[in-house]
Amino acid sequence: MTECEITTTDAPSKKTAGTDAGVPEGFVALDKLGGYMANFGRLYIHAERRTLAVRIGECHLNNLGIPHGGMLATLADMAIGKMMSLETGQSKQAVTVNLSLDYLDSGRLGDWLEARVDFEKLGSRLRYGTCRVFSGERCLLRATAIFAVLAPRT
Numbered sequence: 001m002t003e004c005e006i007t008t009t010d011a012p013s014k015k016t017a018g019t020d021a022g023v024p025e026g027f028v029a030l031d032k033l034g035g036y037m038a039n040f041g042r043l044y045i046h047a048e049r050r051t052l053a054v055r056i057g058e059c060h061l062n063n064l065g066i067p068h069g070g071m072l073a074t075l076a077d078m079a080i081g082k083m084m085s086l087e088t089g090q091s092k093q094a095v096t097v098n099l100s101l102d103y104l105d106s107g108r109l110g111d112w113l114e115a116r117v118d119f120e121k122l123g124s125r126l127r128y129g130t131c132r133v134f135s136g137e138r139c140l141l142r143a144t145a146i147f148a149v150l151a152p153r154t
Contacts, residue, residue: 022112027053040074047086050117052079056107066106067113067140072133073101076143079115080129084147088122094147097126102142111135125149 023029027044041060044053054060054075062068077099084094107113113135120128126146133141 022055024053024112027051037074037078040071040078043078045082047083050083050087052082052115052117054113056109056111056113058109061109066108067111069101069103072103072107072113072141073099073143075113075115076101076131076133076141077145079117079133080131080143080145081147083117084119084122084127084129087119088127092149094127094149096145097148098144098146100144103140104142105135105138105140107135107140113140123149 023044024046026046026049028046030043030045032038033040033043039059041054041057045051046053052075056067060067060071077096081094081096113133115131115133117129117131120130122128126148129145129147131141131143131145132139133143
């Protein structure tokens with residue numbers, strides 16, 4: 001696949017990974033995302049492994065023909081936030097207040113990227129997580145993030 005699919009909710013699809021060519025076992029397609037993420041491309045989740053994944057398409061490339069750094073940053077930020085939401089429950093939403101990135105390598109068109117998440121602390125006001133984005137065995141990006149828990153809206 002070289003084109004990015006346009007999708008729009010963040011509920012897991014009933015379609016299993018086995019029906020999507022080239023998607024590893026255990027990954028489930030996320031259905032449509034809205035807003036900024038609507039044009040990102042199809043995302044896949046493996047909740048047990050705390051991993052969000054995507055196949056690199058044309059829309060992810062910069063003018064050098066490699067994935068744009070902003071695309072990798074978005075993937076890491078989305079992965080950390082999504083896994084935190086799953087771990088802590090959707091009732092207490094959080095927003096990114098700090099995202100630190102180290103670019104280590106570059107991917108290529110068609111690569112399967114996996115954003116693997118770990119948590120440092122999931123507090124009542126602040127949440128700390130890390131993410132490493134892999135293409136196969138190669139680590140492309142290392143990210144650390146702090147999320148602030150939002151107060152309930154009245």
